[in-house]
Amino acid sequence: MVCMNDLMLTQEVHSPQEITCGAQRLREIARQKEIAPQTVLEVFEQWAAALDVRELREVPGLAFLRLWLRRGTLEPVLLRELGPDFLNGGWRKDGRARLRAFPLGVVGHWPAGNIEIQPVLSLTCAFLGGNGCLVRVPRGLLEITQQIMEKLQEVDRYGVLTERTFMVSFDHSRTNLHEAMAQAVDGAMIWGGAEAVSQVRKLPFPHWARVVVFGPRLSVAAMDAEAWGDRAERSSWCRRIARDVWQFEQRACSSPQALFLEFCDERDPDEFVKDLGEAFQEENRLHPRRQIEPSLTSGICLARALWLLEDAPNRAVFPASPDWTILLGRGTEIPKPTQGRTLSVLLVDDLLEVISKFDGTVQTLGLAVKSAQREEKLAQAAGRSGVDRVVKMGRMHLFSSPWDGVDLIRPMVRLVRHVRSQE
């Protein structure tokens, strides 16, 4: 059995005891040493600065992470979720009682394997609540997570966050280790695909544990005719959607899989697709793929073929490589996502009609709409139809609270109510 002094470096664990022991240590620290939110914000601010290094610049999502760690981003989130008194570490009045947020204790994190910065993003949410963090780092993200955490270690001179961290790695098939992790935590943040999430949810968490699930979801974008028909603005919108498509290889829940274009007789969708193709080409030049899973290449080739072999007069634009694909046609249903920079551009008569048919599957709706009044109606319809985020196209991945309609920090604290005995 090993109890690490330096739990921050990801440990390959082999036995349930290693996890139990590490979690126990985290719990003791969380109970014995309170950490002020201001201290966390201070370390985060320095961490953000430390991450501004050449070797990490190409990491997908790192720019978001740096922005997320800034005090200017997080203070408003904390204020909204927990109020000003929490920031100052105090109690707030609630009638004749008073309330104060306390950490849950140890929060277990099961990040998805597709977002490079997700183990760290998840961890930061629980840190802000003063918790210790037990993080299972997916194998494919070990190296990058390590590099990011080393920067925290550099700036966290007194070890206030470092000592609250236990990063573990083990094969996804090791059910006993998943179970040990679940039994050792007081809260859990679970991110991922349908099957992964359902498997983690079934683990034997203590009855008091708070479990928050993010994903699986998908996202779409929509443009009204005035927005895509405006030649002056069209290129800019195309660049924006290209950026949203490129991030995370379209594997994130906030990645647009389809773009609904509101049809208009006076405007030629081919012109739009031409501009979009150029934007995709340029984005690909700036951010070429370094590698690809062969199954994704197969999936992309198949998506192109099936789309064009349909009876409908579908069209498509793509290069000889699997770098990107635009599938153009008509339709109000969200097609099965291919991912891998494959965007279905669907002409529709009325965006409102399409959005009203969404179900809880859609997480984010990226919008490009000229009229504020129209956008208001679309946002209302989206909210009613299960969409949790309605944002400007080009900002679909901007991580913010609430996410998936859920606060990020609030679920990982307990609000303790104190009614004075003398009153």
Place this chain on the structure above:
Amino acid sequence: MSAPVEITQCIESLLTAPLYGLDPKARHSSLLALLKIELAYACDRNPRFRNYVEHWPVHFHTADTIADLPYLPVGAFKATPTLALVDANEIKRTLTSSATTGQVPSRVVLDAETAKRMTKGVITIIRDFIGPARRPYLVIDTPENLSTQAELGARGAAIQGLGSFATEVVCCLRRDPEGNTSLDLEKLLDCAAKWREAEVLAYGFTYVIWTHLAQPLQRQGVTLDIPNIRVLHSGGWKRLEREAVTRDVFIRGVASVFGCSADRVIDFYGMVENVGVVYPDCEHGNKHVPAFAEVVVRNPLTLAPVAAGQQGLVQVCSVLPTSFPGFLVLTDDMAEIIDYDECPCGRLGTSFRFAGRVPKAEVRGCGNLETTRYQQGQGNGLHE
């Protein structure tokens, strides 16, 4: 409607050319020219296929290499309606792939001409490896897979494709009323006694041979003693890999139960979408491309052809089909190009080695809804 005479004549000329003896450049040039004519014909016959070809980044008329021509991913043959270049009344047979449970099989339609070419293609290739003589044919399968039906699976097609080499056909497996398959040992021993001195051909799916013949015989300590047998097998290694049975273990095991040398156990790669073309291993363990076909191995990152020594996605090409657009098919298999010119066995042209199925995607993230909204599929959505 039959394919134009120009096409059928060109196909015939390649079918009768030296199988592995054409100069690679000259062969490429004839194949490219014929494939362009076939693509134009297919576009005329099928508007859906034409739509696909018209959107290809390189216009096929201007393509300089076979690798530039528009290819269909193998999954496109699962589409409904089935991709056909002939009218329904001309379809003589439909071949289906061996899809695993829950998956949709590929379907390819054959008219009389394509079916005839398919048989001819397979016979020509196999003859090059086992010789032309007709001989007793041991089918390591149940008699049900011998029956001639309008719709034929990959197993049945392979069994029947080798029928031309047979003087007599014996199936050595049987199925009981509950559907369980077992070895008919008595029948097999009778055949072994009768065929001891003879040249014999045996064929079965790789996992069927292992599970229903080699393992039971090994357990019972039976050796058949048919030293002149040629055991052909196909269908892939996936199931055996799951049981940790390596290629070497398989070959040695099968050779030992038949009492023949290991070089008489020959694996071949083939698929229903690539009708008439099979790729047996030569004595150096390489697969070769016959005169009427080509193989392109593509880098998954760029889809460009790889250099010798590199692995990638296998694209098979065949000029034989004219009843469905199966000229250029990107498979879900991986292979390594060994050489583009010549193998030590003397066969010219592209030689390659099969390197397994394309592995399923390992990383499935928060945008993966496979098991909820889109219930078609691949399943594993674990965290890495």
